Amino acid sequence: MxxxxxxxxxxxxxxxxxxxxxxxxxxxxxxxxxxxxxxxxxxxxxxxxxxxxxxxxxxxxxxxxxxxxxxxxxxxxxxxxxxxxxxxxxxxxxxxxxxxxxxxxxxxxxxxxxxxxxxxxxxxxxxxxxxxxxxxxxxxxxxxxxxxxxxxxxxxxxxxxxxxxxxxxxxxxxxxxxxxxxxxxxxxxxxxxxxxxxxxxGSFDRKNLAYQIYETPQKFDLLCKILGKRNIVTIIYLQNRLAVMELASRLQQQGFKSTYFHAGLTNKEKEKNFHAWNTEQQNIMVATSAFGMGIDKSNVKLVIHLEIPSSLEGYTQEAGRAGRDEQKAFSCVILSQNDFKKFQNLSTQNELTFEDVLNVYQKLNQHFQIAYGEMIEQAFDFDIDAFCLKYNLNTNKTSKALRRLDNYRILNYQELYESSTYIKVICSSQQLLNFCDHHHSYQTLIETILRNYTGIFELPKKLNIPRLSSKTEISISDIHKKLSYLKDIQLIDYEKKQNNHSLQFLVPREDKQTINVIKKDLVTLNHIDLEKSEKTLAYFKNQSTCRNQLILNYFNEETTENCGICDICLENTKNISITNIGQNALVLLKNKPHTFNELMIALKINSISLKEVLKYLLNENYIQQNQQYYQLI
Structure with missing residues (x-):
């Protein structure tokens, strides 16, 4: 003391x-x-x-x-x-x-x-x-x-x-x-x-952070318009590793200074990309949720989400990486109607039932040939992708089931290190075809890759090797040998997946009796997950209540006070009629046709209000829609 x-x-x-x-x-x-x-x-x-x-x-x-x-x-x-x-x-x-x-x-x-x-x-x-x-x-x-x-x-x-x-x-x-x-x-x-x-x-009230949500059919277009306003330190979150890499590349092609980060990168790549962002050689970081925990950079001014985050806890933590210097900052979420459907589908698909856990446990015993009542103490190397392909299992659910079995000390499952197998073709298509003409044993593999992985000449693509093996009837080891040779003769860039997962059984096999202990907790956890999903979806669908107020209430900080700076509060203070906004829209359209995003930014209103204005103008025959453009009749 x-x-x-x-x-x-x-x-x-x-x-x-x-x-x-x-x-x-x-x-x-x-x-x-x-x-x-x-x-x-x-x-x-x-x-x-x-x-x-x-x-x-x-x-x-x-x-x-x-x-x-x-x-x-x-x-x-x-x-x-x-x-x-x-x-x-x-x-x-x-x-x-x-x-x-x-x-x-x-x-x-x-x-x-x-x-x-x-x-x-x-x-x-x-x-x-x-x-x-x-x-x-x-x-x-x-x-x-x-x-x-x-x-x-x-x-x-x-x-x-x-x-x-x-x-x-x-x-x-x-x-x-x-x-x-x-x-x-x-x-x-x-x-x-x-x-x-x-x-x-502590309080979750971030008085300097403005929460904004946009709904648009042209997400990339709106993203570029927002990024083009000011050259500021930005983080953009996506949930898929490949989507992260592709977006960073597309932004670079548009002239933005962007890099990327996800858990599948090597430590060297992570350090290099983080350094480029942290020193602001590249001011935009496109990342999965693997980026950010513990990142101490005070001058992030903008955090963008291009999908609905899995929970409000995760969202507030990621959004809260903006404005640590207590200066004005923005959390901007850009969604399409499809994102709401996708979120609901994933919430349903990812629910882990007792039957799911039992099925994975039984398949593991079958996979490692463990008899009923038998106890084997050795640790096995484990490739989850190959296991899921063999037994036609969902990888996300299987991973959750393995972690649950580990929690209850039925298994010791260690995800020690994992990266993914990526390739990019670095020669011309003609050179690749010429190679196939002289090396017939490679033809099936190369044609299958080209048919299933579009854009492989422009960007590294993540290969699903077990699925590729199933399609081509070439063993996994032979696929890696062939890809390694193609790399050696400089036809492709190839990074082989490192997989060092291990799995050890900690109790004798007794199937249902072994894992019954999980059953009661799973019901409770699924109820909590469902409740969280519903609250998360309601937050991102909300178009009437102050966004900061909803976040505070979620974390049990009861308040009725509006923040005054989120998109809802700003919209409510305008109090302008649809007719008046419609007149302003007609002035804009008199000069040239505008997209939905261009009108939303120019009129400074949210997507819900703009939809009402456009519906009014279309019904009154003031304007017409020509593909993504709105123009005067």
């Missing part, structure tokens, strides 16, 4: 972070940690979570162990602390047992103040043993929502953190996150076994 004055804390803040005052809640959280209390804190994106454990780590005797979900984020934070003159360390991914022993010796000798670990590291007996021997000041769990099945970004590996409670029962814990509903908060506290916990719950 350490008594530290506010002036001493501010002195450290000024010395290492060059800040003269704390942000809301930070000082109270730090004081509770110094008093050795278990502490739980929600600080919305940009609220300065890391300082809440870094300052007490400097003041307390011993080493603070920080559990963080992303290797890239860990490396970034360690490097940043070192530049400030603070002793921090992590364990490199390729460290063997001897390396780990030496690193822990260094922690004691150099009196390292912060040791960053990924949750996967906690599985290693050598790590567990060395942590017991270490003088630990407290445990900080960053992005704590990842431990909760109620959370928007559940990661099974985070459940391993409970091991630390068993190993170190008297060490205080700090759990911090940017977004968590009341149910998520309760489960975080329960799973981490936080005792007499001190809670610090």
């Amino acid at each position: 350490l008594n530290t004055s506010p002036d001493q804390l501010k002195e450290l803040l000024q010395k290492y972070w060059n800040h003269s005052s704390f942000r809301p809640l930070q000082e109270g959280i730090i004081q509770d940690i110094l008093q050795q209390h278990d502490t739980f804190a929600i600080l919305p994106t940009g609220g300065g979570k890391s300082i809440c454990y870094q300052i007490p780590a400097l003041l307390l005797e011993g080493t603070c162990v920080v559990i963080s979900p992303l290797i890239a984020l860990i490396n970034d934070q360690v490097e940043s602390l070192k530049q400030k003159g603070i002793e921090a360390m992590t364990i490199p991914s390729k460290s063997n047992t001897d390396d780990i022993i030496r690193l822990f010796d260094n922690i004691r000798i150099k009196k390292i103040k912060l040791l960053y670990l990924s949750p996967e590291r906690l599985n290693q007996p050598i790590i567990q043993e060395k942590l017991k021997q270490l003088n630990i000041s407290f445990i900080a769990v960053d992005e704590a929502h990842c431990i909760s099945q109620w959370g928007h970004d559940f990661r099974p590996a985070y459940l391993k953190i409970s091991l630390l409670r068993e190993l170190l029962p008297n060490i205080p814990f700090l759990a911090v996150t940017a977004t968590a509903t009341v149910k998520t908060q309760e489960q975080i506290i329960d799973l981490l076994q936080l005792k007499e916990v001190k809670k610090h719950i």
Whole structure:
């Protein structure tokens, strides 16, 4: 227990972070940690979570162990602390047992103040043993929502953190996150076994962030118009890795400085693309949700979503990466009618039933030839794509089922490393045809690829190798050999998939009896998922209530106050009749035909209002529609 004055804390803040005052809640959280209390804190994106454990780590005797979900984020934070003159360390991914022993010796000798670990590291007996021997000041769990099945970004590996409670029962814990509903908060506290916990719950009210939602049939056109307004630091979110790469390429062709990021990239590619964006050589980052957690860039002015995010927690965390400098910033969502249908379909398709889990479990036993009642202790290499193709299973559902079986210690399923197989043709089509004429054994493979992967001459395409093997009746190993040869003779660029998933059965096979324990929880979780999906869809369909008000109410901050800057609030303040807006539209159309997007931007109204105006003008025969253009009759 350490008594530290506010002036001493501010002195450290000024010395290492060059800040003269704390942000809301930070000082109270730090004081509770110094008093050795278990502490739980929600600080919305940009609220300065890391300082809440870094300052007490400097003041307390011993080493603070920080559990963080992303290797890239860990490396970034360690490097940043070192530049400030603070002793921090992590364990490199390729460290063997001897390396780990030496690193822990260094922690004691150099009196390292912060040791960053990924949750996967906690599985290693050598790590567990060395942590017991270490003088630990407290445990900080960053992005704590990842431990909760109620959370928007559940990661099974985070459940391993409970091991630390068993190993170190008297060490205080700090759990911090940017977004968590009341149910998520309760489960975080329960799973981490936080005792007499001190809670610090920040507000989700971002007064400088304007939420805007556009609905348009021409999404790319509107995106380019928005990006073309000002050259500002931007993040664009999509859910599909290939779509991310293709959009970044299309934007570059339009003259925008864009790069991309997704989980399938190598660490080198991630670092290169992140550096280009972070230094603003390329101001637009197109990314999946893998990008952003822990990204500390204060001058992001615009975050764009081109699809409906999977949850409001995920949306507010991603949108909240704009405007951390407290200057005016925008969260812009661009949707089409098809996005609403797609979201509803995915919500239905992704529901995991007990029958789904049982089917996957039985197929796994069949796949690895495990008899009823048998217990095999060896760990198997596992290729989920090949497994799903063999048994005609949905990959997303199968992955969810495997994680659920892992949660309940029926399996030990580790997604150690995965990238995808990409190829791009770098020769002319004539050269490729000439090659086929002289190498007939390649003809089926090359023709199948060209037929199924359009645009492969312009962009790298992700190949589904098991499906390609099924179509061509060529074995997976032979496909890789052929692609490798085509790369060697410089006809294609080819990056082979690395797949090092492992799977180990932890209990004897008893089918239903083994997995009945999951059944009750699945019903509850599916109910929660359905409730979240309905609230998310309602938010993005809403055209009447202040968007900020809806977000605050979702996170149990009851308010009736309007933000005044979202698209709904701005629309409501205009109070202009359809007739008046129609007159303004006719003036615009007198000069030249306009698209829907051009009219929406020029008239400064949302898509719902514009649809009403255009319907009125069409019915009154003032205008007509010619493909995507509206023009005077």
